[in-house]
Amino acid sequence: MLTTADPAAAARALADGHLAALPTETVYGLGARADLPHAIARVYAAKGRPADHPLIVHVRDAAASLAWAADIPDYARALAHAFWPGPLTLVARRTDRAGDSITGGQDTVAVRVSSHPAMHAVLDALVELTGDASIGVAAPSANRFGRVSPTTAEHVLAELGDVLGDDDVLLDGGSSSVGVESTIVDCTGPLPVILRPGHVSAADVERVTGLSLGAASDVRAPGTLASHYAPRARVLLFDADTLAARKNDNATTGVLALADVPTPEGHVRLSAPATVDDYARVLYAALREADALELTTVLAVPPAATGIGAAVIDRLQRAATTS
Numbered sequence: 001m002l003t004t005a006d007p008a009a010a011a012r013a014l015a016d017g018h019l020a021a022l023p024t025e026t027v028y029g030l031g032a033r034a035d036l037p038h039a040i041a042r043v044y045a046a047k048g049r050p051a052d053h054p055l056i057v058h059v060r061d062a063a064a065s066l067a068w069a070a071d072i073p074d075y076a077r078a079l080a081h082a083f084w085p086g087p088l089t090l091v092a093r094r095t096d097r098a099g100d101s102i103t104g105g106q107d108t109v110a111v112r113v114s115s116h117p118a119m120h121a122v123l124d125a126l127v128e129l130t131g132d133a134s135i136g137v138a139a140p141s142a143n144r145f146g147r148v149s150p151t152t153a154e155h156v157l158a159e160l161g162d163v164l165g166d167d168d169v170l171l172d173g174g175s176s177s178v179g180v181e182s183t184i185v186d187c188t189g190p191l192p193v194i195l196r197p198g199h200v201s202a203a204d205v206e207r208v209t210g211l212s213l214g215a216a217s218d219v220r221a222p223g224t225l226a227s228h229y230a231p232r233a234r235v236l237l238f239d240a241d242t243l244a245a246r247k248n249d250n251a252t253t254g255v256l257a258l259a260d261v262p263t264p265e266g267h268v269r270l271s272a273p274a275t276v277d278d279y280a281r282v283l284y285a286a287l288r289e290a291d292a293l294e295l296t297t298v299l300a301v302p303p304a305a306t307g308i309g310a311a312v313i314d315r316l317q318r319a320a321t322t323s
């Protein structure tokens with residue numbers, strides 16, 4: 001596998017049906033051309049991901065998304081206009097172009113326009129190489145199924161270095177600036193429904209659409225399992241007061257909390273983010289650090305549920321769930 005900072009190399013690999021691990025502003029993705037089922041099959045195999053867990057199709061711009069998604073309601077257009085390029089994924093009815101290999105056989109498709117300049121450059125180059133302005137790259141997070149998503153090229157190497165082939169490419173675009181996966185909004189019903197919280201918050205969606213969020217959705221988001229994003233260390237959610245009352249430990253317990261939460265004596269501080277945005281940015285690296293240090297337990301004090309805090313809480317809860 002070639003590791004490079006050159007988007008054109010990643011685009012060439014993709015055009016030829018190989019895989020490319022790609023930086024986005026949320027997390028790194030493992031990409032394949034969305035119109036090549038044999039390449040998509042390799043993505044599933046590399047991750048160890050069940051075939052009925054659909055993938056997000058990444059396109060260059062909103063116009064290109066219309067080749068993959070149909071029956072787009074006005075509120076979805078408003079969301080795309082407000083937040084693309086950015087950490088938002090829209091689920092809508094699929095067009096004929098969105099095949100079973102990316103949709104897991106469902107009649108919907110997930111589409112996203114990333115704001116990462118390197119990702120953008122890859123898609124531009126791929127459009128150039130294929131002559132297809134709406135070419136899509138299907139890319140799940142570039143981690144083994146159920147594990148912590150990668151936010152750096154080094155994380156991708158640790159996850160997938162041994163399963164990617166000679167012709168595959170890892171595009172190094174630095175650390176992901178958001179740090180948790182995109183907000184997924186189901187746009188198949190009369191009201192938007194958030195399937196996965198992210199940097200675009202519930203309040204953002206309501207403000208931009210002028211609608212209240214719909215409560216339930218019959219759209220399946222199979223990747224949003226109760227147990228996910230899990231390091232090897234056991235993750236436990238703590239409130240700051242309970243944490244403060246803890247006595248000496250045997251140095252195998254890590255602490256992850258905002259900077260204003262002190263580290264109890266004898267514990268390993270994994271990270272002390274100053275803001276909730278920083279918390280999201282460092283979250284996955286901190287969970288990986290716990291494993292690198294061979295800690296047995298991570299005590300995490302969740303942030304408040306405002307803004308991206310809801311997404312951080314969601315990921316911590318899934319990391320803490322063992323079944």
Ligand code: TXA
Nearest residue numbers: 026029054108109110140141181182220221222223224
């Ligand atoms: O930020 C992100 O979204 C990253 C970057 C690489 O773009 N991608 C990502 O992909 O998180 P993945 O595969 O790890 O998570 C995609 C989620 C899964 O929970 C999947 O079930 C859901 O999107 N999804 C995909 N297609 C769907 C569909 N048609 N209907 C409902 N959920 C869908």
Ligand code: MG
Nearest residue numbers: 140141149223
């Ligand atoms: Mg994932």
